[in-house]
Amino acid sequence: MEAGGTVLQASVHLRHIIPLDFDSLDYAPQSDTPHVSGGVESEDAEHSLPTIDLDSPLAEELLVRACESWGMFIVTNHGIPSDVFKGVEEDALRFFSLPKGGKMKALRAPGGTVGYGMAPLAAILEKFLWHEGFTMIGSPVEQAKQVWPRDYMRFCVTMEEYQKRMKTLSEKILGLILKNYGGLPSFHECGGPSGVLQLNSYPECPCPNEMIGLAPHTDTSFITIVHQNNVSGLQLFHEQHGWISVAPMTGSLVVNVGDMLHIMSNARFLNALHRATVSRMGHRLSFAYFCGPPADFEVSPVVKTCCSSGPDQEARYRPVTKREYKGMKNRDLNALSLIKITQRHESGYKC
Ligand SMILES: C=C1C[C@]23C[C@@]1(O)CC[C@H]2[C@@]12CCC[C@@](C)(C(=O)O1)[C@H]2[C@@H]3C(=O)O
Ligand SMILES: O=C(O)CCC(=O)C(=O)O
């Protein structure tokens, strides 16, 4: 009985990990949230998403303002040469173009983080995502060896180099955003910020209006840095503008605020609600680098300690570690509501 239960549980988990068979045209499973619903695209608003030159003396001020009013922005002059992106695109495509059986050799284990599979959020949606991903933390050597037993090093070198670049860039951007909060937290004995790289692939879709690549979500990170190939799909939800498209722009990167920075800023910075739509016009690739706190570092709202009281002097969320928060989010995408402080807390969480 117990063994049967375990088998059943494992197959239920695998259903949410194994991506669709994109080449099979026998079926057109609907996604949970077709992209045509839930808002209109605004051409004007697309141009309003702030573009910030990281070399500008105004960068710090503009970054803070963008975090407050958009939760997402575009950065230029980030210092990463275009051939680095070209290299990752080539190797990502080399992987995603393999027959399904080849990719399955790198399948993410149930409950695991790294490897090939549908985005983890699929586990709490009823229907499928038109998405496949490859997640890595540092070297992907274990998975690459399974996929290319004789030629695994090239993929590893490319991905490790990209993560190094993203780590430096994300810490620079986060350091600027948090300057007013005393800079990047030291994370005590927990080590530095944690980095996760997610390669996203959205193959050409025969029925793009029926499917979604990634359903609306916020990221758990402090910040996420996204590179997109030349196929559009990323959309941001903005209270005033609805869903707006964030088209790829050569030489620029998209950065969004995640839940951890939203909590730490006591809701001053918006955690961007975003999604990825799919297209009939080409195979879309995106690379998302999630920069977050170490799993066991307690993130708490930084609240100003001054005599006057008011909404900004009261913590809006209770302290939480990323590990605990992700556990909650695996069951409920709206995990923020579970740590929200609804009543005035007498002692407050002040720093
Ligand atoms: C570090 C991570 C963040 C992420 C879960 C993951 O372990 C790797 C994939 C990430 C991603 C990408 C798509 C949306 C998202 C909600 C998901 O299901 O997988 C995020 C996760 C997150 O930010 O919590
Ligand atoms: O594909 C994209 O542009 C978005 C990817 C994303 O939101 C994610 O990986 O969390």
Ligand SMILES: [Fe+2]
């Ligand atoms: Fe995301």
